[in-house]
Every structure is written in structure tokens, then in C-alpha cells.
Amino acid sequence: MRRRSRITHAITIAAVVAAGVPAGAAAHASLVGTSPPAGSVVMRLPATVTIRFDQALGTVTSVRLLDASGGNHVSAAGLDPRDARRVVVRTTRPVAGRYQLRWSVVATDGHRQQGTVSFRARRP
Numbered sequence: 001m002r003r004r005s006r007i008t009h010a011i012t013i014a015a016v017v018a019a020g021v022p023a024g025a026a027a028h029a030s031l032v033g034t035s036p037p038a039g040s041v042v043m044r045l046p047a048t049v050t051i052r053f054d055q056a057l058g059t060v061t062s063v064r065l066l067d068a069s070g071g072n073h074v075s076a077a078g079l080d081p082r083d084a085r086r087v088v089v090r091t092t093r094p095v096a097g098r099y100q101l102r103w104s105v106v107a108t109d110g111h112r113q114q115g116t117v118s119f120r121a122r123r124p
């Protein structure tokens, strides 16, 4: 999956360069990090979880924040209106335990990116 998307991206860059357009025009977004960070243990689920990329995004396709029993704790998710590199996720119904933050976005070059990050909350 990851390899395939890299290959697709390389082909896109090659096509853009061949067309004489600067390669920088093909903005490809990579995950910079999340808050809470991957693998971290927080006291409680924060009211806002953020996902940061190195390039502006076009669309947030889906964001889920799943607890150990599969319950979704997202009340709203979307691009930060002041910074299109950031996805802001409002959370709800905090519980203790492991969370999986699953995101799917489309970068401004039209490429879909998806991933999962896990963290834990000590208390509800």
C-alpha cells in the first residue's frame, strides 16, 4: 500500500517535470505528527486532538478515534481554517484505555493519505 502510493507519486512528479512545471507545484502531504503523539500516555483524552502534515491538505475524508471496544470518540473533524496543514478533531465521551486515531485525507495534489496512530489515556 505504502510502496504503491510512493510509486504513484514518483510517476506524478516525473510527469510534472516532463511538462515543464516546477516540481514544487506537486505538493504531497506527509504526516508530521499528532497531538497526543503516537505511543504516548496522557492523563485524559484531550477535548481536541490534532494531526499535522508538512503540506496543505485539500480534503479530510474521514477521521475516527476508536477506543478498545470500537466506540468512536470524534464529535467533529476538519481542516484548521487558519492552517490547512492541520486537522482539528473535537473529541467526546472520554474513556480510559487505548485509542486508535485513524485518518484519511486528500492532499492538494489529489493523493489520498491514510494512517493510524495509537495513544493511551490513564483516566476517563
Ligand SMILES: [Cu+2]
Pocket: 009, 026, 027, 028, 029, 107, 109, 111
Ligand atoms: Cu502526492
